[in-house]
Each structure stands twice: as C-alpha cells, then as structure tokens.
Amino acid sequence: AQSVAQPEDQVNVAEGNPLTVKCTYSVSGNPYLFWYVQYPNRGLQFLLKYITGDNLVKGSYGFEAEFNKSQTSFHLKKPSALVSDSALYFCAVRDIYSGGYQKVTFGTGTKLQVIP
Amino acid sequence: SQTIHQWPATLVQPVGSPLSLECTVEGTSNPNLYWYRQAAGRGLQLLFYSVGIGQISSEVPQNLSASRPQDRQFILSSKKLLLSDSGFYLCAWRSDPGEQYFGPGTRLTVT
Numbered sequence: 001a002q003s004v005a006q007p008e009d010q011v012n013v014a015e016g017n018p019l020t021v022k023c024t025y026s027v028s029g030n031p032y033l034f035w036y037v038q039y040p041n042r043g044l045q046f047l048l049k050y051i052t053g054d055n056l057v058k059g060s061y062g063f064e065a066e067f068n069k070s071q072t073s074f075h076l077k078k079p080s081a082l083v084s085d086s087a088l089y090f091c092a093v094r095d096i097y098s099g100g101y102q103k104v105t106f107g108t109g110t111k112l113q114v115i116p
Numbered sequence: 117s118q119t120i121h122q123w124p125a126t127l128v129q130p131v132g133s134p135l136s137l138e139c140t141v142e143g144t145s146n147p148n149l150y151w152y153r154q155a156a157g158r159g160l161q162l163l164f165y166s167v168g169i170g171q172i173s174s175e176v177p178q179n180l181s182a183s184r185p186q187d188r189q190f191i192l193s194s195k196k197l198l199l200s201d202s203g204f205y206l207c208a209w210r211s212d213p214g215e216q217y218f219g220p221g222t223r224l225t226v227t
Contacts, residue, residue, distance in 0.1 A: 032214045043122075043206050043218030044160075051213055090160070094214045104214060108159045 023091030118143035122219035139207030
C-alpha cells in the first residue's frame with residue numbers, strides 16, 4: 001500500500017520569504033513523487049516530479065523539491081514567495097512497482113497563503 | 117501538445133435527475149484516463165480509471181458510472197443524482213512515468 005501525508009493544512013508566509021510545504025510518503029518499493037498546484041475553481045497543474053537521480057528537483061514557476069529517502073520526505077520549496085503563489089498544493093506518490101494502471105495517491109492538500 | 121477538455125464547466129441539477137459529464141483529450145493516443153471528485157475544495161477521490169476503449173475500473177462503489185466509447189473520450193454518468201454527488205469533478209490523463217494532466221473541471225451542484 002502507498003500513502004502520502006501533508007501535515008500542514010495551511011502555511012502562511014510573507015511575500016519575499018522562503019516557503020516550504022511539507023510532504024511525507026510511504027511506499028513498499030521506490031517512489032515516484034509529484035507536486036501539483038490548484039488555483040480556485042481550476043484543475044490541478046503539474047509542477048514537478050522526482051523519478052530518479054538528483055535529490056533536488058526543479059520545476060515550474062521557480063519551485064523545487066528535495067527528495068529525502070531516509071526521512072521519506074519530498075518537501076516543496078521556493079526561495080522567495082510571491083503573492084501569486086497563493087493556492088492549494090498537492091503532493092502525490094506512486095510506487096514504481098504498482099503495475100496495472102499505476103495508481104497515484106494524492107495528499108489532502110496544503111493551502112499556501114502568501115501575505116503581502 | 118496535449119489538451120484536455122471538460123464540459124460543462126458548471127451544472128446545477130435536481131436530485132433524481134440524470135447526469136452526463138464529458139472529457140476529451142487531444143494530442144495523444146491511447147491515454148490512461150481518470151475521473152476524480154473533489155469535495156469542499158480539498159482531497160481528491162479517484163472514481164474511475166480507464167486504460168483503453170471499453171475498459172473501466174471503479175475505485176469506489178457509488179451512484180456513478182463511467183464509459184469510454186472512443187480512445188480519447190471519457191464520460192461520467194448517473195441515472196439518478198443524490199445530494200452527495202455535489203462536488204468538483206476532474207478528468208485527467210496520465211503521461212509516463214506517472215504525472216497527470218487535469219482538465220478544467222466541472223462544478224456540479226445537486227439541489
């Protein structure tokens with residue numbers, strides 16, 4: 001079984017400050033990890049993914065995420081937050097051995113509020 | 117490039133009425149397709165997925181059904197809507213090795 005946890009329901013950060021949105025996961029094998037962003041009344045947008053290789057993954061809009069196997073974490077980061085980054089962020093995981101239709105499990109989402 | 121369409125964008129239906137939501141994908145062949153429901157603007161619930169024409173798997177037994185009559189068309193249906201069917205319905209297709217691309221969604225309100 002695979003699972004993902006986003007322990008923070010909401011994260012508040014001042015504009016210009018660095019931001020971190022936390023994600024931890026559980027899989028039986030090696031994970032594929034993803035981050036998505038959702039703006040109000042819109043579908044989710046893919047931000048970045050970790051498959052293999054460098055633990056630091058860079059994605060869209062200046063976001064990056066760090067894969068930490070020992071801590072089973074994949075935290076989303078950005079050096080300087082913008083007000084326009086305010087949105088709902090989802091972490092997702094897939095076990096590379098999940099086979100079949102390759103089910104992806106999504107976290108419950110973290111609302112990011114960037115304060116001007 | 118690939119594009120995913122959903123319609124309608126919003127829908128208000130009375131309890132007991134039928135439902136049909138449509139999703140179409142452009143720019144890719146034989147995509148894996150998914151229907152999700154998002155309640156209260158939060159977690160995603162996987163409803164159905166399809167790996168090909170006529171191949172539908174259900175994740176959660178409920179009042180809804182899905183069909184895939186064409187390679188790039190995925191339809192979500194109900195014969196009789198319940199109040200609990202209200203929500204934001206999202207269609208997605210999966211790229212390799214697993215990231216999904218979502219449509220704009222349909223906001224369904226059952227009254």
